[in-house]
Amino acid sequence: MADGDYVLEARGVLKIFGNHIALDNVDFGLRSGEVHALLGENGAGKSTLIKILTGAYQPDGGSVHVDGIEVSLDNPLHAQTFGIGTVYQEVNLLPNRSVAENLFLGHQPRRFGFVDFRRMEADARILLAHYDLHIDPSSELGTHSVAVQQIVAIARAVQLSGKVLILDEPTASLDRNEVERLFDVVRGLKAGGLAIIFITHFLDQVFAIADRVTVLRNGRLIETRPLDALSRTDVVRLMLGKDIAFSGATDVEPSETPDEVLLDFKGYGRKRSVLPFDLTIHKGEVIGVAGLLGSGRTEVARIMFGADPADQGEVTVNGKPTSLRSTSDAIRHGFGFCPEDRKAEGILGDLSVRENIVIALQGKLGWFKALNRDEQLEIAGRFGEAMDIRAASLDMPVKLLSGGNQQKVILSRWLATDPAFLILDEPTRGIDVGAHAEIVRTINRLREDGMAMLVISSELDEVVAYSSRIVVMRDREMVAELRGRNINPGVIVQAIANNTDEAVA
């Protein structure tokens, strides 16, 4: 196809952060009147590519073309002058101002130097009518639902740019009806000749709305193809880079007579987060959680730990009904949680290794049983040795340690509280091979000691290696529970892709 076909094009784009290549020679072309889905797991380079196309980053190599002409985009406002508008997942508007002002801020119509509110609101009414949105333009934006705010954001972006619309996970916090509503808007814009890039983690939505799809993996372009030639399984395979060949089932013997039931979740869920699920966890069992990013994996962990309390369903711990309204409830029942984002939610970077290890135990003991320094050193030393934490001293700030060692510190923190149930969210992301093996070994050892665990991971081989059972999440719903022979990457990929809908796709 000729170059002239593309409204917006990236040619051989290269982006390097430090010594990490975020985008390696990626080509991307967008035509008018199409919805082009951009897919890839976390770290695949989607957001880097988008930031280059909107001028937030400058490419280290390659070029960006608008209507076939090479351009250099300095920042998102500059990109807007070339007709490129973006709507982000987090609505980047002003909830404290009126709908009309959000549409026209910086471009308000004026009379005698003063903002002409009557005209602005009339203009807003006309503009919103195009989107079939009949709300009072003088009402405060923050009083409307996220879906309405999202449509207002789209209306602003289209009105100010009008050639290319980039939707960066716009549906992440919408429910199903709202997504449909948003898709109607997108279809209308597409019919009007707008070129649309659509980024999402929900495959159903990709198949519902996109014409073509581009898949990135590890900063490389894997494929750009019309969607009607692809099945769901194809897409998942492209994203994860896994062949659906049988690649070794778990070596964990599924115990015929499960041990004592530790936890029993029934109809447990939270609005706008996870649909109700049932799950029974026995002592000495590792439940693996698989699913694409954004499928609700982390949300399940947070609900179980009480970080985002459930608003429906019930839970029993050791057979007794209870409630997990907060993290301290969960800790009291012997839960531990190593979050996904170590830096933001896990480590206390400026405190020492010792303090980081004892902090959860201290929290459990309460104010009046302070651990003295010797006790702290003893505990930290014991776990430092058991977990093979490589630190020059237990008193050095934990932020100076490598990612793998930080992860071991967090794991030690919870192990020090002698938990009955431990939740690990992506425990091996971004750590080196040695530390990786150490953490997998620790998970296996803890299971043998009779601890129950829930481990979330994108690494299918890894989940397969230690899980007694695997639950699969898709679109915030627990869609499958795999045991025994079914625990292999091929079956997981099929479950993620939802083979039953294959015929429809």
Added chain:
Amino acid sequence: MKRSLRPLAATAVIFLIAYALSVAQFPGMLSTRVLGNFLTDNAFLGIAAVGMTFVIISGGIDLSVGAVIGFTGVLVAVLISWLGFHPLAAFAIALGVAALFGAAMGVTIHYLQVPSFIVTLAGMFLARGGASVITQDSVPINHDFYSAISDLIIRLPGGGRLSFIGLLMVAVFLFGALLAHRTRFGSYVYALGGNPVSASLMGVPVARTTIQIYMLSSTLAALAGIVFSLYTSAGYPLAAVGVELDAISAVVIGGTLLTGGYGFVLGTFVGVMLLGLVQTYIIFDGTLSSWWTKIVIGVLLFLFIVLQRVIFAASAPREEQPEKV
């Protein structure tokens, strides 16, 4: 009613009830004389509070206001009484100095990403220290121009007097209301208070707006200083200590959210009047210590902060029923 209007309505209702109760006890408080003095006595506070309203709506705070009032008073007095400037020339110089001072604080806040609390605290010490370096004493101003302005009054039926400085405050409030609610600059100020990241992505000139906000606040503080010198016919380096806190109180009591994004300039006017009412009541009573003013202000402030929390938490949009789209 829009939720942002509710705190303002609450303030207005409280003012009317408090005034009615005061009048019931001291019928003399319902007179044009008292109302006229309300304006005159609170003129400098009101003018400074208009600037403070903009700063707080944008999500910042300006602690230098009281010190700028003191500094301006001394500067104007020295220029007129010692150096023989005409008062109008002295006023122009003082306003110019203050505008530069505010711009410098705005530049520091924006470009060095220092919290406004810290920058304006430094500004407060600088201005107060600067005033004391110029002179330690009260410098009287005896100039015909000053007496002429003092004589500019409108007599009201019932013995009341509308003074020039009282009317000036009203004019500043009207100017502030127009600026906040009817201009692009005003919408940028609210945008910064709502979400600075969104604001910059939406094309709000964040740097320029931030600098203009602090220039406006300092310039109005200087105008308040001039008014204060007209009111007292002197300049004193330790004048108006703590006025920034009274101004912040008036702004918050007037319904502006301390975290920024919501508020009304005219709400601040009601806030200033409410503070004035408390003081007048204590003067009428005669037996109460004037420190009761502080206690009442404290209670009012606390009440309004709780009220705002309740209003804004109760109507958080995420928890509402999904609306029809």
